Amino acid sequence: MKDRFMILLSWQPTKPFSLLQPVVSGMKRVFFDKIDSVGTFPDNRIKMDIIFQDSNGNEYVWTPKWEEVMSIYAESERVEEMNLAGGEWVEELKDKKQFSDEVLEEVAGVIADGRSTDEIADFFEMLEFDADEMRHNLAYDDPLRSKAESHSNRIYISKEKLQELNSEDYRYVVQVVQKAADPKQYIGEQEKHQEMVEKLNTALEFENLRVTEDGRVLPMEKES
Numbered sequence: 001m002k003d004r005f006m007i008l009l010s011w012q013p014t015k016p017f018s019l020l021q022p023v024v025s026g027m028k029r030v031f032f033d034k035i036d037s038v039g040t041f042p043d044n045r046i047k048m049d050i051i052f053q054d055s056n057g058n059e060y061v062w063t064p065k066w067e068e069v070m071s072i073y074a075e076s077e078r079v080e081e082m083n084l085a086g087g088e089w090v091e092e093l094k095d096k097k098q099f100s101d102e103v104l105e106e107v108a109g110v111i112a113d114g115r116s117t118d119e120i121a122d123f124f125e126m127l128e129f130d131a132d133e134m135r136h137n138l139a140y141d142d143p144l145r146s147k148a149e150s151h152s153n154r155i156y157i158s159k160e161k162l163q164e165l166n167s168e169d170y171r172y173v174v175q176v177v178q179k180a181a182d183p184k185q186y187i188g189e190q191e192k193h194q195e196m197v198e199k200l201n202t203a204l205e206f207e208n209l210r211v212t213e214d215g216r217v218l219p220m221e222k223e224s
Helices: 066-082 087-096 101-112 117-126 132-138 147-168 170-180 190-207
Strands: 006-010 027-036 049-054 059-062 209-211 217-219
Touching (some): 066 217, 101 170, 101 190, 117 132, 117 170, 170 190, 170 217
Antiparallel strands (some): 006 027, 027 049
C-alpha cells in the first residue's frame, strides 16, 4: 500500500508543510520516503517527521498532529476493508496499532483489583465479550491459595482476555479501558475511582493516550 501512497500539495520544495493547507499554486505529486524521529521539540519531546519526495527529488517534511495520524490510520483501514483484496492489508494495519503486553498487564491489574472471579467475567460480559472460557479458567482459582497468588491468577486470566481482544481489534481494548474507568463502576468509592484512573493513565502514557475522569480515552494533550 505504501508504494501507492501519493499526496497532492502546493509546490514548496524543502519547506515544511501541512497536508491540510489549501492548494494555491502548481500541483505536485509526492511519494512517501521515510519517517524520521530523531529530532525533538523545544520542550525535548521527540518529534516525528514524515519525509516525502517528488519525482525531481525535492524533499517535503510533514510533522503530523496526533489526530491527523489517527485519521489516516482509520481511513486506511476503512478503505482497505472496502477493497476486494484488502484482507491482507487490513490485518497488517491492525497489527501496527495494538497495545503492548506491558500496558495490557497494567489494565488487567485494574480489572482484577477488588473484583472476584465471577465479577471479572461479568465485567467483560457487560461489554458483550464472550467470557465462557474465562469463567472456566477462573473456576480453577483455588480458594486455598494465598490472597496474593489468587490475585495474580486473576490478573493473568484478565490479561489473556485482553490479549485476545487486542489481536482482534485494538479498539476492543479501548472499550475495556473506558469501562474500567467509568465512574459508575465506583459509586460511593470516589477515591478508588481516582486511584484506578491514575493507574490507567500511568500505563496509557506509553501509548500516547489518557483516560479522563468520566471514562473517555483520548490522545494525550501536547504541552504548549
